[in-house]
Amino acid sequence: MPTTRLIALDFAERAQFFAHLAAMEKAGVPALHALRSLSVPAHARGAQAELQAQLERGADMATAGLRSGWLIPLDATLLRAGQASGCLAAVCHRLAERYAHRAKQAAALKSRLIMPAAVLVLALLIQPLPQLVSGQLSVTGYLWGVLWPLLSLAALYGLGRSLYRRRQAAPAAKASLFDTLLVRMPLLGPALLRRNLRDFFDSLGLMLEAGMPMLDALPKACAAISHAPLRKRFSAVQLAVQRGQSLTQALNAVDFPGHGLALGLVRTGEASGTLPTSLLNYAAVETQKLDGFFEQLATWLPRLLYAAVMLWMAYGLVTGAGFAPRMPVELAT
Incomplete structure (x- = not known):
């Protein structure tokens, strides 16, 4: 399938x-008409036009969304x-809630990272000043010492963001080394x-x-697992149910985090x-655990970064070095 x-x-x-799509779906408004009343940022208008063109050609929302990027x-798997x-309205509503919650978490993390970032910039600006004032460091060398760490951090951030977006856009059936590395972290x-x-x-x-019958629902649910090794494990559940086992019996042979609780609720x-209510209840439990983890991450990551910056500043005051790179000879004079 061609994608952009x-x-x-x-x-x-x-x-x-997704909130707009859910509301329009509940009101019985076709997806094509719903998109025309959706306000999007300027950089997404080309993709919105392509999405509308795909729907006009008869594609469903999931297929059109993938093709348009x-x-x-x-x-797309969940929408399908x-x-x-x-x-469809219920799936869109859940996706809207999920993304709204992730947006709130991301905003909280960014706001808490402002102070460590500000302290880091101030430290980079202040630490070489004595050498600049005394004439031991040229203006070019001073700027190099300030900008080099910032540019390096920006490059690492850009690389991480690029890898994350590439993994998001990768086909669900495609295994990658990135999956294996992430799980081992x-x-x-x-x-x-x-x-x-x-x-x-x-x-x-x-x-x-x-x-939907169980035998029809299981392949689609397995396709919702983006981590290829885990999806391979759960494909055995689908085969076991096809052979006549209950979902409890099939899940009993698969090892995964939260196995005991899931098995008890399914049984x-x-x-x-x-069974549908039990499955949704287990999903809600996992959502609460994930929320707790990301809340802890948003709380402790800024503190750890702040502590690292403060330790580096203290080290620099004692030794006069810090982690700044050694200035090139031609820039130091």
Whole structure:
């Protein structure tokens, strides 16, 4: 399927899009007409026009969103599952809530990083001043000492952002070395797995709640798992159910974080005839755990960065060096 480059919509803009789509879907307004009344930033208007053109040619929202670069593969998979199960409005509403919450978390993290960033810039400006005033350092050397660390940090940030966006735009079926590296990282690895598990159980619960048969819902729910090794493990669940096992029996043979709680809720749901509700409840539990993790991250990451900057400043005062690179000889005079 041909695709274009993914457009740079932030979390708040994606939340606005899905909330608008959910409201229009509930009101019975076709997606094409809903898009015409959606306000988007200037850099996304070309993709919006392409999205509308795809819908006019008869493509569904999930396919049109992928081709226009408007949707990431995971969101397109969830929308496609919502279209197939007749619960598109509910899926859009959940995506809107998810992105709104992520936008709030990102804004909180950015605001808490302002102070460490300001202290770092002040330290870079102040530390070489004695050498500049005494004539040991030229103006060019002073500027080099200030700008080099800032440019390096900016390059690292840009590289990380590029890798994140590339991973988001990658096809769900494509395994990557980036997946393996992320899962092995402390703290972030378990959070990534829990997010994928939440997407699986959430989409499966929504589809079963809308009346989709289990054998039809499971492949679509597995496709919602973006982490390729985990998705391969859960494909065994689909095969076991096809062979006549219950979902509890199939999940019992798969190892994943939160296995005990998930198995207990699924077993209770199957016994009481409320399996969709049990699956959605487990997804809600995983969402709460993820929220707690990101709240802790937003609280402690700025503190750790601030402490690192303060330690570097103290080291620089004692030794007169810090971590600044050695000035080239031709710039120091």
